[in-house]
Amino acid sequence: MLDTRNQEDLKLIEKVKGGNKAAFSHLVRKYESVVAATVIGMLGHGDDAEDVGQNVFIRFYNAIGDFRGEASLSTYLTRIAINLSLNEIKRRKRRNMFIVGRRDEDVEIDFPDTNNEPEAYDTKEAVNKALQHLEPKFRSVVVLRMLQGYSTAETAKILNLPLGTVLSRLSRAQDKLKELLKHLIN
Amino acid sequence: MDTKAYSLLKQSLDRELTTQENDELQKALRENPELRSEAESLQKVRGLLLDDESSFGSFFVEKVMSRIETIQESNIIYAFKRIALPGLIAALILLLITILGNHSISFDSLLGVDTLQPEYLTDFLIY
Numbered sequence: 001m002l003d004t005r006n007q008e009d010l011k012l013i014e015k016v017k018g019g020n021k022a023a024f025s026h027l028v029r030k031y032e033s034v035v036a037a038t039v040i041g042m043l044g045h046g047d048d049a050e051d052v053g054q055n056v057f058i059r060f061y062n063a064i065g066d067f068r069g070e071a072s073l074s075t076y077l078t079r080i081a082i083n084l085s086l087n088e089i090k091r092r093k094r095r096n097m098f099i100v101g102r103r104d105e106d107v108e109i110d111f112p113d114t115n116n117e118p119e120a121y122d123t124k125e126a127v128n129k130a131l132q133h134l135e136p137k138f139r140s141v142v143v144l145r146m147l148q149g150y151s152t153a154e155t156a157k158i159l160n161l162p163l164g165t166v167l168s169r170l171s172r173a174q175d176k177l178k179e180l181l182k183h184l185i186n
Numbered sequence: 187m188d189t190k191a192y193s194l195l196k197q198s199l200d201r202e203l204t205t206q207e208n209d210e211l212q213k214a215l216r217e218n219p220e221l222r223s224e225a226e227s228l229q230k231v232r233g234l235l236l237d238d239e240s241s242f243g244s245f246f247v248e249k250v251m252s253r254i255e256t257i258q259e260s261n262i263i264y265a266f267k268r269i270a271l272p273g274l275i276a277a278l279i280l281l282l283i284t285i286l287g288n289h290s291i292s293f294d295s296l297l298g299v300d301t302l303q304p305e306y307l308t309d310f311l312i313y
Contacts (some may be wrong), residue, residue, distance in 0.1 A: 028246070028250050033240070037239070051244070059252065123237075127234050146236070147235050149236070170196075170200050171193070172199070174196055174228060175196075177229050185227050
C-alpha cells in the first residue's frame with residue numbers, strides 16, 4: 001500500500017521535473033493536511049502558520065531535483081515543515097525579545113474554566129493551546145509521534161535525535177499535556 | 187503512586203516493553219487502581235491529539251501555485267538582468283566600435299572579412 005503510494009508520488013515528481021505544474025498542484029493537495037498538522041501543531045493557527053506551510057511546498061518545488069525517494073514524500077515534507085517551523089519559532093522569539101523584551105515562556109496561555117459549560121469549550125482549540133504551551137523541543141516530538149503517528153524511531157530520525165532523547169521528551173511532554181488537558185480528560 | 191510502574195506505563199505507549207517489564211506493568215495495573223486511572227488519562231490525551239485534524243485556509247493550493255509562478259517570473263527577470271542585459275550592452279558596444287572603425291554595420295565588417303585580402307582567405311578560414 002505504502003509502496004504504491006510512493007510509486008504514485010515518484011511518477012508525479014517525474015512529471016513535475018518535466019515542467020508539469022498540474023502534477024505539482026496535485027501533490028500539494030495530497031499532502032496539505034500532513035504539512036498543516038505539523039506546522040499548525042508547531043505554530044498554532046494563524047497567517048504565520050499558513051505562510052510557513054506555503055514555504056514548505058515552495059522549498060520542495062525548488063529542490064525537487066534533489067528528491068531521491070529514499071524517504072517517503074510525507075516524511076520528507078514533514079522534515080522540511082519541522083525545520084521551517086522551528087526557524088519561525090526562533091524568529092518570533094527574537095521579535096518578541098526585541099519588541100517587548102519578553103520571553104515566549106513568559107506568555108500566559110489562558111485555559112478557561114470549563115466547570116460551568118464544558119461543552120462550550122472547543123476541544124480542538126484546547127489541544128492546540130496546550131501544544132503551544134510546550135517548549136518547542138517537546139512540541140516537535142509530540143507533533144511527530146502523537147499527532148502524525150510516526151514511530152519513535154522515525155521521530156528520532158526526522159529530528160536527528162537519539163532514540164533515548166525522543167523517549168524522555170515524550171515522557172515529559174505527556175505529563176505536561178495531561179496536566180494542561182485535565183479538564184478534558186476527567 | 188509507584189513511580190517505576192508509572193514510568194513503564196508511559197514507556198509502553200512509545201516502545202515495546204520487554205516481557206519482564208510488561209509482566210511488571212500488568213501486575214501493577216491489576217493491583218493499583220490509581221495507575222489504571224493514569225493509564226486511562228494517558229490514552230485520552232493521545233486520543234485528543236490524534237483527533238486534532240488541521241487544515242490551512244481556503245485556496246491553499248492556489249496560493250502555493252501562484253507564489254511559485256511569481257517566483258519563477260522574478261527568476262526570469264533576475265536572469266535577464268544578470269546575463270541578457272550585460273550581453274546586450276556588450277553587443278551594442280561591439281556594434282558601435284564596428285560602425286566607428288569601419289563605417290559599416292554589415293556582418294562582413296563585424297567579422298573583419300570585408301578588409302580581407304583573397305590571398306589570406308585560407309589562413310583566415312584555418313584560424
